[in-house]
Amino acid sequence: MTEPTIFKRIIDGEIPASIVYEDDRCLAFHDVAPQAPVHILVIPRKEIASVDDLTPEDEGLIGHLFLVIQQIAREQGLAEKGYRVICNCGEGAGQTVFHLHYHLMGGRDLQWPPG
Numbered sequence: 001m002t003e004p005t006i007f008k009r010i011i012d013g014e015i016p017a018s019i020v021y022e023d024d025r026c027l028a029f030h031d032v033a034p035q036a037p038v039h040i041l042v043i044p045r046k047e048i049a050s051v052d053d054l055t056p057e058d059e060g061l062i063g064h065l066f067l068v069i070q071q072i073a074r075e076q077g078l079a080e081k082g083y084r085v086i087c088n089c090g091e092g093a094g095q096t097v098f099h100l101h102y103h104l105m106g107g108r109d110l111q112w113p114p115g
C-alpha cells in the first residue's frame, strides 16, 4: 500500500494545518513555507494526484475549486491588486506533494515568468 500524502493526512485530521476554508469537497490552508505574504493551498478532498490524473467526472469539482479560490482571494484582500493561482503538475514542474492543489499567492508584486 502506498503511504498517504501529507495533504491526505491533513484532510483526515492526522496532522494540523492552518485552515482558512473547508466544505464537503475541498479544504484550504496556509502553506507551511509561504513564498508570498498570502500563500494558501486549495485542495480537493478527493484523492487526485495531479492535473494529469483528472477525469471528466472531476469537471465540476475543478470549477468549484476556482470559485473557492476567488472567494478566499477576496476575503484576503487580494482581488484589487491581483493574485496568482499556480498548479504544478509533475516533478519536472516542481510538484512535491502528489495530491492535487492550487497555490493562491498574493500580497506582493509577482514576477513573470516564474522560474
Ligand code: AMP
Residues within 6 Å of the ligand: 006, 017, 029, 030, 031, 032, 033, 034, 041, 087, 088, 094, 095, 096, 097, 098
Ligand atoms: P508543490 O511543490 O506544488 O507540490 O507544493 C507543495 C506545497 O506544499 C509547498 O509549497 C509546501 O511548502 C507545502 N506544504 C508541504 N507540507 C505542508 C504542510 N504540512 N502544511 C502546509 N503546507 C505544506
